Amino acid sequence: MSTELEPAANHPTPEARTTGTTMMRAVVQRRYGPPSVLEPSTVARPVPRRGEALVRVGAASVHPGGYFVMTGEPYVARLAFGLRRPRQGIPGMDLAGEVVAVSEGVTSVTPGEQVFGWSTRGALAEYACVPAGHLVPRPPDLSVAEAAAVPTSGMTALQAVRDVAHVRPGQRVLVIGASGGVGSFAVQIATALDAQVTGVCSARNVDLVRSLGAEHVVDYASTDVTLGEERYDVILDNVEAQPLATVRRILTPTGTLIPNSGHGGRWLGPIGRILTARMLSVVSRQQLKPFLSLGKRKDLLTLAGLLATGQIRPVIDRTYPLDDAAEALRHVGAGHTRGKVVITL
Structure with a gap:
């Protein structure tokens, strides 16, 4: 057929x-x-x-x-x-x-x-x-x-936080676009891994993101997080509101930036941003890791367990x-x- x-x-x-x-x-x-x-x-x-x-x-x-x-x-x-x-x-x-x-x-x-x-x-x-x-x-x-x-957004967040960034307890994790489909799961999964999570979202979603476990929440309309003094071990960027070079300024010297976004042009879309990220990783101690999420039954079972225990919703x-x-x-x-x-x- x-x-x-x-x-x-x-x-x-x-x-x-x-x-x-x-x-x-x-x-x-x-x-x-x-x-x-x-x-x-x-x-x-x-x-x-x-x-x-x-x-x-x-x-x-x-x-x-x-x-x-x-x-x-x-x-x-x-x-x-x-x-x-x-x-x-x-x-x-x-x-x-x-x-x-x-x-x-x-x-x-x-x-x-x-x-x-x-x-x-x-x-x-x-x-x-x-x-x-x-x-x-x-x-x-x-x-x-x-x-x-749950499936696509949940697996994307799980693979980004756990498998690509290898988030560990106590690490400082920044989730840009924290109230979206992937972002809302990423905040909860990073929190479940005992990371210190900061979420970036609109003012109307601040309380939501805080309820998901973020210790700090930034309203992007009133505060540009890239101008702050805080440095992050892991940044998951679901929005692409800032160029890669700008976001890297708030990454630790050996930190990991995951650009989970990129609209680009009508023909190639985010491919240009992905290639730029790869090239920057070659010449820097910082890791820029765009990735393609894959559907995996074992990851969906992991999410089912987190859902059953109330660690994510x-x-x-x-x-x-x-x-x-x-x-x-x-x-x-x-x-x-x-x-x-x-x-x-």
């Missing part, structure tokens, strides 16, 4: 409706562009391939990466997602819901189990096929909407019904979300 939607799924015909094909509601994208390209539609329910589970989606989250995939910019990203149009006709990755069926060879999840994880075949739909290795049990005290908010900005997915992506694209934006079904 193609990784794209089959023609009958993108354009359901009367024949499909009368031959026993099971249908479902979904958000479909047939071309790149602004949120208006997202269309609520009725499509054929997918059939799990070997190693996959069919999940009845209770909630799915959207994030900035999904916004850029939707627009098809930077153009270099189309090499991975489809040159002329999206290869995957249903957008969305992160989801939570109930396993309703499993294919041959699947033993890690069972029908009836409440799970969360990430899909490679589209999550903004009533049903999604998900590799079984991308799913873990949902902690019982976590709502389906909260669980859907998802922050949800807004929820939208499935038919309003375009408005949800429009809100994400504006760049001022407070935590995560979730689609509920």
